[in-house]
Amino acid sequence: MTDSGEAVQGSGHRLLGIGTILVLTITAVLTAWCGFEASKWGGEMSIAFSRASSARVQATAAELTSQTARQYDLTLYVEWVLAQERGDAELATFIERRFTPEFAIAFDAWIAEGRDAAGPFAMEVYLPPGTQRAEELHRSADDHFADALVNNQRGDDYSLLTVLFALVLFFTALSQTQRSDRRRWIFLGMGTVLWIAGVVVLTTFPIKI
Numbered sequence: 001m002t003d004s005g006e007a008v009q010g011s012g013h014r015l016l017g018i019g020t021i022l023v024l025t026i027t028a029v030l031t032a033w034c035g036f037e038a039s040k041w042g043g044e045m046s047i048a049f050s051r052a053s054s055a056r057v058q059a060t061a062a063e064l065t066s067q068t069a070r071q072y073d074l075t076l077y078v079e080w081v082l083a084q085e086r087g088d089a090e091l092a093t094f095i096e097r098r099f100t101p102e103f104a105i106a107f108d109a110w111i112a113e114g115r116d117a118a119g120p121f122a123m124e125v126y127l128p129p130g131t132q133r134a135e136e137l138h139r140s141a142d143d144h145f146a147d148a149l150v151n152n153q154r155g156d157d158y159s160l161l162t163v164l165f166a167l168v169l170f171f172t173a174l175s176q177t178q179r180s181d182r183r184r185w186i187f188l189g190m191g192t193v194l195w196i197a198g199v200v201v202l203t204t205f206p207i208k209i
Contacts, residue, residue, distance in 0.1 A: 016184055023172045023191055030202065031165040034158045040208040041155035048148035052141045059137035065130030070121075073103040073128065077120065102128050157205060161198055168195045 076095055083092040099107055106126030110117055117123055171191035175184045 016181065016188065019192075020172055020175060020188060023188065023195060024169065027165050027168045027172070027191075027195055030198070031162055031169070034162040034165065034202070037205070037208060038155045038158035038162065041151050041158065044208060045148050045151035045155060048144045048151055052144035052148060055137045055141035055144060059134045059141060062130040062134035062137060066128045066134060069100060069102070069128035069130065073100055074121070077103070077107075100128075102126065154206060154208075161202060161205075164194060164198045164201075167191075168198065 076099060080092055080095045083089075083095060096104075096107070103120060103126065106120040106123040109123050109125050110120040120126060168191045171187050171194065175187035175191065178184045178187060
C-alpha cells in the first residue's frame with residue numbers, strides 16, 4: 001500500500017510539473033504574441049491618424065480654392081447687377097461671357113427659373129471648384145479617424161490580454177512555491193481557468209501581421 005501510495009503521489013507530482021511547464025510555456029508565447037499585436041495595431045492607429053490629418057489639410061486647401069472661386073464669381077455678379085441697374089446691356093453681356101463655367105451653369109438655371117431664387121449662388125447646381133473635392137477629403141478624413149479609433153481599441157484589447165496572461169504566469173509561478181500538492185493544484189487551476197478565458201477571448205480578436 002505504501003509503494004502504491006508513493007507511486008500515485010509520484011505520478012501526481014509529474015502531472016503537476018508537466019501541467020505547470022505547459023501553462024508557463026504557452027502563456028509566455030501568448031503574452032509575447034499579444035504584445036506584438038498591440039504594437040502592430042498601435043502602428044496602424046498612428047498611420048490612420050496621419051492619413052486623417054493629411055486629408056484635413058488637403059480639404060482645407062480645397063475649401064480655400066472654393067472660397068477664392070466663389071469670391072471671383074461674386075465680384076463679377078455684382079458688376080453684372082450694377083450694369084443691369086444702369087441699363088448697360090452691352091456691359092452686362094460682356095461680363096456674362098467672363099463667368100466661370102460653374103457660375104454660368106447656376107446663372108443660366110437662375111434665369112431659366114425666372115430669377116425666383118435669391119440669386120445664382122442659391123442654386124443647388126452652383127458648385128465652385130474645390131467644393132466636391134473638399135467634401136470628399138473631409139469624408140476620407142472622418143473615415144481614417146474612425147479607423148484610428150478602432151485600431152487604438154484593438155491595441156488596448158491586446159494590452160489587456162497581456163495583463164491577463166501576466167496573472168496566469170503569476171498564479172502558475174505561485175503554485176510552484178506551495179509545499180502542499182492541494183494548494184499547488186488550486187493555484188495552477190486558477191491560472192488555467194484564466195488562461196482558457198484569455199485564449200477564448202484571443203480567438204475573437206483580429207490579427208495584424
